[in-house]
Amino acid sequence: MGYVMSKHALVNRLAEIRSKQPWLVMSAAKNFYLSRSDNPAISHYYSFEANGSNEQAFAIPDGCVDILFDCDSNQPTAEVFGTPMAAIDIELKSHHRYFGVRFAFGIVPDFLRVSAEELVEHHYQFIEVIPESNQVFESIVKQENFTDQVALFKQFYNGQETRQHSSLTAQVVKTISETRGSVRVEELEDLTGFSTRTIQRQFKADLGMSPKAFSRIIRCQSAVYNINHNDQVAFSELACDLGFSDQPHFLREFKKLVNTTPMVYQSRVKEQSYLDRIRYV
CATH class of the missing domain: 1.10.10.60 (Homeodomain-like)
Structure with a gap:
C-alpha cells in the first residue's frame, strides 16, 4: 500500500495537510495511511488499524468535518463528526480497520441533514444524516484496499456541493x-x-x-x-x-x-x- 518517503519529503507533504489529529496516528497498530485529495473541499483521506492497547484516543479541535468508517466485518459503522472545541475521548475498537474522510477547514458538505451549528461538538450516524447513503456505506466498509475506498468515496462525492459561506x-x-x-x-x-x-x-x-x-x-x-x-x-x-x-x-x-x-x-x-x-x- 503506497510507498516509503524520506522524512524530509514526508514533512513537506504533511505541510499541505493543515488539520492534525495526532492521537489517531498514535493509536494505529502499525502504519497510518494518508492520501491527499484533488478536491479542494476535502483535506485528505486516511486509513489505519487501531492498536490493541487500552489507552484512550482523543480528537482535538481542528475546524473540520470528518466521516469515519469502522470497517469491521461483523458490525461495520460510520459516523459524521463535527469539530470538538476541546479534546474529547473517541472510542476506537481494538484491531478494527478504519477509513476516514476529512473535509477542509470550515467546509460543510451540503448533503448533510444538519446545520453547521448542530455539527459543532456533535457526531451522527452516517446513514441518518446523508440521504441515500446505504450503498456507498456498504461498498466502503466491505472494501479492504485503502486506494479503492478512496475511489468509492470520490465516486459518491462527485457532483456534490458544499455550503457557500458569505x-x-x-x-x-x-x-x-x-x-x-x-x-x-x-x-x-x-x-x-x-x-x-x-x-x-x-x-x-x-x-x-x-x-x-x-x-x-x-x-x-x-x-x-x-x-x-x-x-x-x-x-x-x-x-x-x-x-x-x-x-x-x-x-x-x-x-x-x-x-x-x-x-x-x-x-x-x-x-x-x-x-x-x-x-x-
Whole structure:
C-alpha cells in the first residue's frame, strides 16, 4: 500500500495537510495511511488499524468535518463528526480497520441533514444524516484496499456541493488562518468594515461557532504542527509566535485542547515515532 518517503519529503507533504489529529496516528497498530485529495473541499483521506492497547484516543479541535468508517466485518459503522472545541475521548475498537474522510477547514458538505451549528461538538450516524447513503456505506466498509475506498468515496462525492459561506465569513476565515489565529476582533472590524456583532452573527451562521473559537482551533493546530515537525521547540517562543499573552496562558490552552501539556505531548510524539508511522499513498 503506497510507498516509503524520506522524512524530509514526508514533512513537506504533511505541510499541505493543515488539520492534525495526532492521537489517531498514535493509536494505529502499525502504519497510518494518508492520501491527499484533488478536491479542494476535502483535506485528505486516511486509513489505519487501531492498536490493541487500552489507552484512550482523543480528537482535538481542528475546524473540520470528518466521516469515519469502522470497517469491521461483523458490525461495520460510520459516523459524521463535527469539530470538538476541546479534546474529547473517541472510542476506537481494538484491531478494527478504519477509513476516514476529512473535509477542509470550515467546509460543510451540503448533503448533510444538519446545520453547521448542530455539527459543532456533535457526531451522527452516517446513514441518518446523508440521504441515500446505504450503498456507498456498504461498498466502503466491505472494501479492504485503502486506494479503492478512496475511489468509492470520490465516486459518491462527485457532483456534490458544499455550503457557500458569505464573503464576510470567507474573508475572516482567510485572515484567521493566515495569522495562525492571533488576529484580534478589533482588527477584523478594521479589515472588513463590519461591526463585531455582525461578524460574529454571520460567522456563526456559516460555521456554527464564533471567530474567537475558530481562532483558538487554528492556534491549537499551529502549536501541534510545530511540535510534530521540529526536533526542538522552545515553548516560550512558540507561545509568543502564536500571540498568547504569556507562556502559562499557552500551557493552559494547549492542555485543554490537546488533553496534555506541550512537554508531555512532545515526548509522546518522539517516543512513538509519529512521523515514522505515516505512509503517504
